[in-house]
Amino acid sequence: MEEIIxxxxxxxxxxxxxxxxxxxxxxxVAYTVxxxxxxxxxxxxxIGPNRVGPWGLLxxxxxxxxxxxxxxxxxxxxxxxxxxxAPLISLICALMPIIVYPFGPPIxxxxxxxxxxxxxxxxxxxxxxxxxxxxxxxxxxxxxxxGVYGIALxxxxxxxxxSLMGGLRSSAQMISYELAMGASVLGVVMMAxxxxxxxxxxxxxxxxTKWFIIPQFVGxxxxxxxxxxxxxxxxxxxxxxxTELVAGFHTEYSALKFALFFMAEYVxxxxxxxxxxxxxxGGWYIPGLSxxxxxxxxxxxxxxxxxxxxxxxxxxFLYIWVRGTLPRFRFDQxxxxxxxFLLPVAIGNLVFTIIMVYLGIF
Amino acid sequence: MxxxxxxxxxxxxxxxxxxxxxxxxxxxxxxSLIGVFIALACIYVLLAAPFIAAVxxxxxxxxxxxxxxxxxxxxxxxxxxxxxxLRYLYLVGVFLGLALLVQTFFIYHAVIxxxxxxxxxxxxxxxxxxxxxxxxxxxLLPVEIAGVLLLMAIVGAMILSRRGEQVKIxxxxxxxx
Numbered sequence: 425m426e427e428i429i430x431x432x433x434x435x436x437x438x439x440x441x442x443x444x445x446x447x448x449x450x451x452x453v454a455y456t457v458x459x460x461x462x463x464x465x466x467x468x469x470x471i472g473p474n475r476v477g478p479w480g481l482l483x484x485x486x487x488x489x490x491x492x493x494x495x496x497x498x499x500x501x502x503x504x505x506x507x508x509x510a511p512l513i514s515l516i517c518a519l520m521p522i523i524v525y526p527f528g529p530p531i532x533x534x535x536x537x538x539x540x541x542x543x544x545x546x547x548x549x550x551x552x553x554x555x556x557x558x559x560x561x562x563x564x565x566x567x568x569x570x571g572v573y574g575i576a577l578x579x580x581x582x583x584x585x586x587s588l589m590g591g592l593r594s595s596a597q598m599i600s601y602e603l604a605m606g607a608s609v610l611g612v613v614m615m616a617x618x619x620x621x622x623x624x625x626x627x628x629x630x631x632x633t634k635w636f637i638i639p640q641f642v643g644x645x646x647x648x649x650x651x652x653x654x655x656x657x658x659x660x661x662x663x664x665x666x667t668e669l670v671a672g673f674h675t676e677y678s679a680l681k682f683a684l685f686f687m688a689e690y691v692x693x694x695x696x697x698x699x700x701x702x703x704x705x706g707g708w709y710i711p712g713l714s715x716x717x718x719x720x721x722x723x724x725x726x727x728x729x730x731x732x733x734x735x736x737x738x739x740x741f742l743y744i745w746v747r748g749t750l751p752r753f754r755f756d757q758x759x760x761x762x763x764x765f766l767l768p769v770a771i772g773n774l775v776f777t778i779i780m781v782y783l784g785i786f
Numbered sequence: 787m788x789x790x791x792x793x794x795x796x797x798x799x800x801x802x803x804x805x806x807x808x809x810x811x812x813x814x815x816x817x818s819l820i821g822v823f824i825a826l827a828c829i830y831v832l833l834a835a836p837f838i839a840a841v842x843x844x845x846x847x848x849x850x851x852x853x854x855x856x857x858x859x860x861x862x863x864x865x866x867x868x869x870x871x872l873r874y875l876y877l878v879g880v881f882l883g884l885a886l887l888v889q890t891f892f893i894y895h896a897v898i899x900x901x902x903x904x905x906x907x908x909x910x911x912x913x914x915x916x917x918x919x920x921x922x923x924x925x926l927l928p929v930e931i932a933g934v935l936l937l938m939a940i941v942g943a944m945i946l947s948r949r950g951e952q953v954k955i956x957x958x959x960x961x962x963x
Contacts, residue, residue, distance in 0.1 A: 506813075506814075506817070557836060558836055558837070558913050558914055559836045559837050559839075559840045559914060562837070562840035562841065562844060563836075563840050565840075565844055565848075566840050566841075566843035566844040566847075566848055567843070569843075569844055569847075569848030569849065569852075570820075570824075570843060570847055570848055572848075572852055573817075573820065573852070573855070576852070576855055576856070576859065577817070577855075579859070580813060580855075580859050588859065591859060592856065592859055592860060595852050595853075595855060595856040595859070596856060598852060599849065599852055599853060599856070602848070602849065618914075619914050
């Protein structure tokens with residue numbers, strides 16, 4: 425019995441951590457949708473949703489219920505297997521990066537010896553993340569680059585002109601902006617000397633001027649712009665441009681299938697905000713906090729975690745703000761902006777960083 | 787545990803490659819090829835080479851196959867066109883397949899023959915730092931040659947695609963005159 429418990433305990437802990445992380449992120453994502461509708465309402469001089477629950481706070485759940493109870497419609501001539509596969513690919517690829525999110529600093533002060541059967545033996549710290557490995561950053565980039573298949577295949581399988589145009593645009597856009605995004609990330613990687621997310625944050629935890637946003641400001645701007653394009657958000661939302669393509673790649677999707685695409689888009693927004701925070705704003709690190717609380721203690725972790733969330737909320741707000749204020753690019757503008765401006769700037773920044781790192785200035 | 791996962795992903799890779807070859811529809815073939823790449827990436831992870839796995843997904847599944855799918859969707863190829871030309875290629879295919887099979891058995895035989903030696907555990911060989919170090923010291927020449935080759939291919943593609951454009955521009959100018 426004791427051995428079984430010893431063997432299964434780590435698995436249970438991992439599952440609990442994954443359950444917590446995924447549900448936490450999904451709840452924040454649900455409320456991002458509400459926040460978007462509210463803030464867009466204010467920008468346009470409206471009130472926004474305010475009927476369901478106090479101040480409209482139960483709106484996300486009402487939306488979900490509505491999605492579930494809507495009629496499932498699949499076009500007659502669609503390629504059924506791919507048609508149903510596409511939203512799954514989208515959402516799965518959006519959710520997978522959650523396992524490397526750095527939610528907070530490790531907690532070192534808890535004494536784990538109270539656990540029975542010596543389960544706490546040798547456990548020194550409680551890391552506030554699910555996994556961090558040598559190539560975590562590459563993992564995130566790889567998974568998000570696979571996510572485009574959801575959109576491209578949805579466009580192809582629906583057997584509709586609007587959807588096909590949306591899918592085509594999406595894959596072209598993704599190829600163009602992925603390069604700039606990768607090149608802008610490389611500057612940070614070079615300064616931190618690692619692809620591991622934990623080490624990238626560690627490299628920024630001395631004083632606020634160590635935040636990579638200062639030496640890598642150009643990289644930050646390029647990353648942010650490319651991130652808007654990668655998540656198909658305004659002003660780069662050409663795959664679903666309402667005014668020209670009805671609803672783009674998800675024109676033919678109804679009910680829960682549409683909800684999966686919708687969720688994937690917002691989870692992707694969250695992921696990109698996490699990446700921005702981690703790469704350029706020091707992740708969970710709050711300057712000067714170690715003078716108030718000891719590093720590794722529980723209050724330090726809690727305050728850091730709140731700081732991490734606030735930084736993410738700032739980026740999510742930025743997304744909504746931009747959606748409320750900027751018009752959409754034309755397709756040729758999008759392409760020439762990506763290839764002729766963003767990519768050269770990113771590569772220039774990369775070369776500049778190489779020289780600076782070589783000279784030992786950064 | 788590791789061997790169960792290995793057989794799972796190896797089976798997935800084989801199944802996907804068979805589907806890739808047998809499907810008439812080019813888009814299904816492309817999707818199966820993505821499946822092969824992802825299964826191979828999982829096998830790389832099992833072999834303690836996370837960097838190669840990530841790059842495999844990022845470059846092959848994420849970039850090259852997106853381009854392939856883009857082209858297939860753009861051209862909207864017709865389905866089931868019977869292969870009438872190039873029938874003799876079947877014969878070549880059979881021959882090559884047999885050669886590959888013989889080669890596989892040869893490798894299998896050689897592996898079985900070698901005494902069961904525990905290889906030096908180089909668990910860190912697949913990490914980013916070590917790969918970078920090896921690429922820029924021991925294998926610098928092959929890396930540079932590959933880089934030059936790729937550059938040549940890019941320049942060649944540019945010239946080939948621009949040539950037609952130049953002709954068109956000249957024609958347009960002539961018509962203007």
